[in-house]
Amino acid sequence: MTIEMLYFAWVRERMGRAQETVAPPPAVTTVAALVDWLAARDADSADALADRGRLRAAVDQAFVAMDADIAGAREIALFPPVTGG
């Protein structure tokens, strides 16, 4: 399974990239597990994703909770709490 990852705001800055394609192993079935798997890859990812309490996610452009299932997801975004308006 490949997933298009998108990063916004300080997550993007700390990741050092705005997007990437990833292929997590089958054991990674939730957003939280995906974040753990991404963070374990390299120092930038670990730093960008360290503050789990301030991370939010969208699966295929819809906001979801961290325990959301990612089966079949094509696009997953990680970002801080939103501050529009």
Place this chain on the structure above:
Amino acid sequence: MTIEMLYFAWVRERMGRAQETVAPPPAVTTVAALVDWLAARDADSADALADRGRLRAAVDQAFVAMDADIAGAREIALFPPVTGG
């Protein structure tokens, strides 16, 4: 004592006049008493002021209740409930 009377909306129409100067006797000390005195003068006034429950008043440009004192008033307006906005 002379008072400048002003009439608005259907009070004005039924009175057949928008303003007039009146000199009520000293016994007329409240807006309600003034309305009674005005209504007793002629048929147009009686008709215009017949529906006491739908009459409102302002003394010197400030909304007042019907039992308000009119001592020293220079300008008194009679009109229906307001419908602006």
Place this chain on the structure above:
Amino acid sequence: MIRIHVGTDPIDPAAELALAEAAAGAGAVATFTGLVRADDGVGTLELEHYPGATEAALHRVAAAAAKRWSLRAATIVHRVGPMAPGTRIVFVAASAAHRAAALEACAYLIDRLKTDAPFWKREIRDGEARWVEARATDTDAAARWEA
């Protein structure tokens, strides 16, 4: 900054909004525009008012809102005279540092002006004129702002 205007000239919301936005410290501007509805058969709406008393009443309403919500600007513009369907009757604006104050103050301005200012509406339908009756819901809406 309090701005009150009553006249027969058309209301220009863009100019009024720009004034409210330009007030020092403005971060949030809420506005309300009332229109002559075009869908209920009214051919002409006529607005009568009590010159002098109207402006004084509107000023009291705006000043009370400005104080209660620490507004940077409070605007009330009301048109009088004959108006065709679709015409703007009234425009109010409340400018504040933050949105909650602007939104609440805007609702206050229009609610209070409906009960506190001497305006009277007359509708002309098919050549027949009829004075609009005051509505109890307007009195209720105004009363909810009593402290």
Place this chain on the structure above:
Amino acid sequence: MIRIHVGTDPIDPAAELALAEAAAGAGAVATFTGLVRADDGVGTLELEHYPGATEAALHRVAAAAAKRWSLRAATIVHRVGPMAPGTRIVFVAASAAHRAAALEACAYLIDRLKTDAPFWKREIRDGEARWVEARATDTDAAARWEA
């Protein structure tokens, strides 16, 4: 009529208000405009967003308001990119037959958009950039609209 626009172009409230007023049956239009405040030392405000997801989220917010308050028009226009103090960031409008619906829906539009749409603000002061923190009061304001 639902109108959503997200872009780097300046917001034109007069044009947006005219569209909201022109909706069939409109008698009351409430608007909210958010500005980059000029009094707290921010030199530039930058708005980042999630293209596609933003528009979809704003459309959901506007459609929910339109249904709940039987709106004649619901408008959300949000600017993105760098902005100087005094610039309009966001404009929302709710057009209804009567004022209570327009006022409530307008507050709903701005409250919900603050929590439901993927925008992020970065302030630049004295050359230093800082991501704006989300505020609990925004979450509370949005939550009060839950049925």
